Structures are given as structure tokens and as C-alpha cells.
Amino acid sequence: MTYYPVDTPPTVHACPEASRRRASVKAVLLILLIALGDLAVWNVTPGLSLAVFAFAAVFAGLSLGWARLTVRSRVGVAAGGVLALLPLVELVQPLSLLIAWVGLCAVCVVLAGVTRHDIMRGVMRLWWVAPAQIGRDLVGGAQRLGTITMAERDLQSTLLGWAVPVALSILFALLLVGANPVLDHSLTRLFTWSPPSPDIARMILWSLLAVLIWPWLVAVRMQARLIRHRPVRVTVKRPGLINAASVARSLVAFNALFAVQTGMDVLFLYGAAALPEGISPATYAHRGAYPLLVTALLAGAFAVLARPHLAGRPVLRWSMMLWLAQTLALVFASLWRLDLYVGAYGLTPLRLMAFVWMGIVAIGLGITAQQIWEDRPALWMLVRSALLGAVTLYACAFVNFDGAVARYNLTRDVPEDRRLLCKMSEGVMPAIERFSGQSTADYCEVYYRVPTLFRPMDWREWGFRNWRVRRSLAAMMQSTDTAQR
Known part of the structure; x- marks a missing residue:
């Protein structure tokens, strides 16, 4: 090309x-x-x-x-x-x-x-x-x-071609203005008009x-x-912190540590074991949800770095697969913990996004496990993980998270947090008016900030989500009026 x-x-x-x-x-x-x-x-x-x-x-x-x-x-x-x-x-x-x-x-x-x-x-x-x-x-x-110039003969021919018509047109215009007071008045106003100052x-x-x-x-x-490519640089690999010996010792330690955590989750989350005095199920669930997610991310990163040292070592390979399986179990435990906490204290936008993020991490760990099992290059895993993240973000752009939070909290037996809902966007309004039995203004009357419905001035301010919210509110208002009649 x-x-x-x-x-x-x-x-x-x-x-x-x-x-x-x-x-x-x-x-x-x-x-x-x-x-x-x-x-x-x-x-x-x-x-x-x-x-x-x-x-x-x-x-x-x-x-x-x-x-x-x-x-x-x-x-x-x-x-x-x-x-x-x-x-x-x-x-x-x-x-x-x-x-x-x-x-x-x-x-x-x-x-x-x-x-x-x-x-x-x-x-x-x-x-x-x-x-x-x-x-x-x-x-x-x-x-x-700066280099545009006109040849001398072109300048001369231009002047000769325009001199007579311009001169005579100016003369006739002056004579006509002198004979016509309307034109004279209009020109006087024109020359006294000052243009507006520029809008910086x-x-x-x-x-x-x-x-x-x-x-x-x-x-x-x-x-x-x-598309300019950089010259390829030949680098010599030197022994680093991540090597076959360190990977082997790390996998033994990591599997042991994760086994302890997995066993406790089986006892306290999925089983009927009683927690120690002073620790409620909600506290146990909340304390572990986010740290375990960070742990899973670090585990995935280590698995990617350690993959080159697994080739030709079946024991290390199986140890890595066991550790990834335990890591995946930790992610599911985090999801379970978060679900328990939300069931007790309600949903927030941050907790809802955490559900999405944990799902991405779980799928990403599955991609990593497939990459190691099939001995594929790191680029294979990175491309699919990046595609997973991009598709998820793209899909999230079409989700009304505020409306989902309001709908969950108003239809579940959780503590009512009006301040949380009233601080959100207009997306909460259909859920508030449908499930609380009150208008948004009445529901949020004790707070300074009340969600307000944006009404576009013209087509330029139109948005599909705002249109859906307005249509939902109008339909509820119409059904209310019909019921009252």
C-alpha cells in the first residue's frame, strides 16, 4: 500500500x-x-x-x-x-x-x-x-x-476594466442620493450605526x-x-522477581491462604454456622465484599505474569488452575456478600456498579483460565478482556441506574433512604411516583434538593431517556385521572 x-x-x-x-x-x-x-x-x-x-x-x-x-x-x-x-x-x-x-x-x-x-x-x-x-x-x-501576488499586466487590466464602471457608479449614486431624501436618510442612519462588539x-x-x-x-x-511504526528493539530477557521458583512457591502459599478464606465462606455464608459474638451477618458480608474483589484483580494480574513460567511444568499449571478456581470462588462469595448486604440495607448506585464490576472480573478470570489452559499468548487474553470491558461500558450507557436503585429500594423491605433517592437524577421520578404513592415533590419535600423533570426547549435538547421519563410520568398521570373519574 x-x-x-x-x-x-x-x-x-x-x-x-x-x-x-x-x-x-x-x-x-x-x-x-x-x-x-x-x-x-x-x-x-x-x-x-x-x-x-x-x-x-x-x-x-x-x-x-x-x-x-x-x-x-x-x-x-x-x-x-x-x-x-x-x-x-x-x-x-x-x-x-x-x-x-x-x-x-x-x-x-x-x-x-x-x-x-x-x-x-x-x-x-x-x-x-x-x-x-x-x-x-x-x-x-x-x-x-503571504506569497500570493498579482502580475503587473493583470493588475493593469483589472484597473482598466473596473475604473470606468466604479467611478461613474459612484457619481450617479451621489446624484440620486441628493435627489432622493429617503435614500439620504437611510444612508445617514447607516453611517451613524455602530456594529455590536464581538462576543469573545x-x-x-x-x-x-x-x-x-x-x-x-x-x-x-x-x-x-x-501508521508510522517504531523500530523493533531487541531486548535480552534477564531473570526477574517472577521466575519458575517464585511462581511455584507463590502458588503453594496462595492456594493455602485462599483455601482458608473459601472454607470460612462455606461455613458462614453458605452454611448455618454461627458467627462470633459482636459480628452480624451484614457486617461479615460488607467487610469482605470489596477487599475480596481487589484480591481477585491482583490474582488475575499475577496469573498473567506467571503464565510464561508454566510451560512444560504440569504441576505448576494445575496449581495455577486450582488457584484461579479458588479466586473465582472468592468473586462469587463477594457477589453473595454484596447481595446479603443490599438485602439488609438497600441498593445504592455504587453497590449496583459493584455488581457489574464483579461480573466483569469473574468473566475476566474465566478468560485468563482459558488462556493458560490453551497456552495462548497474553495478547489473546488482553484483547478479549478489553472487548468485554468496552461492551459492558457501552451497555451501561443505556441503563437508568438511578431508576433501578429507586425501584429496588421502594419495592423491597429495606430501610427507606429518602435523602439518597432525592439526591439522584430525574430517572428516579417514575419509580418514586409509582411505588411510593406520592408525587416526587411531596416525597422529597423535607429536602432542599428535589429531582426536577427537564423539559427540552426544542429538538436540540431532546434526549431519549428524558423522553421515556416524561412519557412514563404522563401515562401515570393519565391513569390516575382516569381512576379518579
Whole structure:
């Protein structure tokens, strides 16, 4: 594959007219996208307009690079842009903004012509290649403006062609203004009018929008720098702290320690053994949930580091599998502990996220065990673990965690924590009004902060989750009115 560090292949640059035409198209697209961005975000609560603006930038870059992209790349850019922006349509929040930012970076890299094998490297490099490209283009544009000159004969012909019409038009205009008081009054008001002072904040916004938009219009120029490979360095492996002897001794000690903890969990969590005086089941459950999760994470990291020393040593391999099985049992014990604690004291957003995180850790340990058992490289495990985390985060962007917490606490026999629910977002309102038998305002009347329902001013502030909340509240209000009648 041939990479072109400039906008188009050299054969195309032989035609200055085509180059000027492309530059004009990019300038027009830049102005239009800045205007759309101003409409989307200026004095507007971020909503649907943010996704519309971002997809317009993706579409502009796709239209400019359409001819040089393969069918697969075109589909990848379009589909990737939609997937990256769907969480913003659901709700503009830090998680959806992070997903959109990373996803659009990957889409821009594909648009630049980077193959799928180098996308990850390209995304990491894009964060400094794109600003460098903007600086290069600014310097190059300033240099071109400074070298624009007009030949003497062109200047002379221009002056001769415009001298008579301009001079006579000014003369006739002065005569007509003198003869027409309406025109005279209008011109007097025009020359006494002072333009409004520039809005500095808005100009800064335009500059930021231009910085965000420009890489999409010149993505192909960044291709060579996005895929530049570093020279391979030959390193000599030296004995370290992690070696066959240390792994063997560690596995013996770790299996013994984990066996003690697993046995106690069997007795006190799953069995009917009585706890010592002063320790309640809730205390035992809460004290162990999070530390055991950290223990499982450290165990997984050690298993990855120790894997190269297991080859050709069946005893060590089976010891590692036994330890991973015990670690997985600790994760399930942590889930059980957390479930017991939630059943006694109620659910919170942090505890709900802990459930999700523990599930990810359990699946990750299973992937690690499969990697060791099948003797696969570490990259195999890292790719699947990263994919697991990315898919989970993407799915979480569409979940109303506040509503789930409110629904659980109001439908279970747990201590009522109104302060917790009233400090949450509008997502709790349908659950409060459905299961508490009160309106949100009455339920939270003793607290200063009451969840309020956001009503979008226009389409720019629309969000799918907010629309669902409003629709649920409207349906409950309608059913209440029908029942009262």
C-alpha cells in the first residue's frame, strides 16, 4: 500500500485548479459545520444536537474521502459513527461523552486509511497527530497567503476594466442620493450605526469547533503519521522477581491462604454456622465484599505474569488452575456478600456498579483460565478482556441506574433512604411516583434538593431517556385521572 503524506496523490496535485477546488470545498464545509456547531451547543443544554453535529462532521469527512475508501471502510465509518453517537442520543453524560470521543477517534483513523490491524495504534497517535496537523495547515495557509501576488499586466487590466464602471457608479449614486431624501436618510442612519462588539466567548467556541472539525476534513493527510511504526528493539530477557521458583512457591502459599478464606465462606455464608459474638451477618458480608474483589484483580494480574513460567511444568499449571478456581470462588462469595448486604440495607448506585464490576472480573478470570489452559499468548487474553470491558461500558450507557436503585429500594423491605433517592437524577421520578404513592415533590419535600423533570426547549435538547421519563410520568398521570373519574 502506498501512503501519501499530503492531501491527494502527486498526480492530482499537478492540476492547480483541482487543488483550489478541493480547498474551497473544505473551506465551505468548515464554515457550515462551525455554524451547525454554534446552533447545536451555544446557549443550549446538550442533547440530540450534539450527536447531530458530530455525525455531520463524520459525514463531511466520509464525503470527502468517498472515492479513495473501500466499500468496507465506508460501511465501517458510517456504522462506527452511529454506534459511537447512540449513547449521546440516549443521554448526554460523562460516560456517553467518553464513548463518543473514543469511538469517533477510531472512526477518524479508519477514515484516514489505517487498516484494522493498526487502528488501536492509530487512535493513540491521533491525539497528538491531529493537533500537529492543524498547526502544519495553519502555517502552510499563512505562507501561501503571504506569497500570493498579482502580475503587473493583470493588475493593469483589472484597473482598466473596473475604473470606468466604479467611478461613474459612484457619481450617479451621489446624484440620486441628493435627489432622493429617503435614500439620504437611510444612508445617514447607516453611517451613524455602530456594529455590536464581538462576543469573545462565542469566538472562542468557533475556534474550538474549527479545531474539532478540521481533522475530519484532512484525515488522509494524517495517514502516514498515524501508521508510522517504531523500530523493533531487541531486548535480552534477564531473570526477574517472577521466575519458575517464585511462581511455584507463590502458588503453594496462595492456594493455602485462599483455601482458608473459601472454607470460612462455606461455613458462614453458605452454611448455618454461627458467627462470633459482636459480628452480624451484614457486617461479615460488607467487610469482605470489596477487599475480596481487589484480591481477585491482583490474582488475575499475577496469573498473567506467571503464565510464561508454566510451560512444560504440569504441576505448576494445575496449581495455577486450582488457584484461579479458588479466586473465582472468592468473586462469587463477594457477589453473595454484596447481595446479603443490599438485602439488609438497600441498593445504592455504587453497590449496583459493584455488581457489574464483579461480573466483569469473574468473566475476566474465566478468560485468563482459558488462556493458560490453551497456552495462548497474553495478547489473546488482553484483547478479549478489553472487548468485554468496552461492551459492558457501552451497555451501561443505556441503563437508568438511578431508576433501578429507586425501584429496588421502594419495592423491597429495606430501610427507606429518602435523602439518597432525592439526591439522584430525574430517572428516579417514575419509580418514586409509582411505588411510593406520592408525587416526587411531596416525597422529597423535607429536602432542599428535589429531582426536577427537564423539559427540552426544542429538538436540540431532546434526549431519549428524558423522553421515556416524561412519557412514563404522563401515562401515570393519565391513569390516575382516569381512576379518579
